[in-house]
Amino acid sequence: MPRTARKAGDGPRRLTKTEIAILAYVGEHEGEGCSKSAIAESLGRNVKTIDRLVSALRADGLLVVEPRWAENGGQLASCYRLARAK
Numbered sequence: 001m002p003r004t005a006r007k008a009g010d011g012p013r014r015l016t017k018t019e020i021a022i023l024a025y026v027g028e029h030e031g032e033g034c035s036k037s038a039i040a041e042s043l044g045r046n047v048k049t050i051d052r053l054v055s056a057l058r059a060d061g062l063l064v065v066e067p068r069w070a071e072n073g074g075q076l077a078s079c080y081r082l083a084r085a086k
Helices: 017-028 036-043 047-059
Strands: 063-069 075-082
Touching: 017 036, 017 047, 017 063, 017 075, 036 047, 047 063
Parallel strands: none
Antiparallel strands: 063 075
16 A cells, blocks of 8 residues: 655654564664664565665654775665654
């Protein structure tokens, strides 16, 4: 089901069970390099589903993704961490 745009002032949206599971996984593995395929495998979900939900969690300010790079310039698995309240 496609997401609908939320208007300012609508308040926080309800997280899906999979989004909650992603946040829990990240909390347990915070700061470790981790691929979306590893998250998907751990949660028994499709990689495309994880990709879409990670993007939504980032857009909502709940998840921070830090890309990592090898010395030769190749991309490594990103580090995920929970966003902290300011």
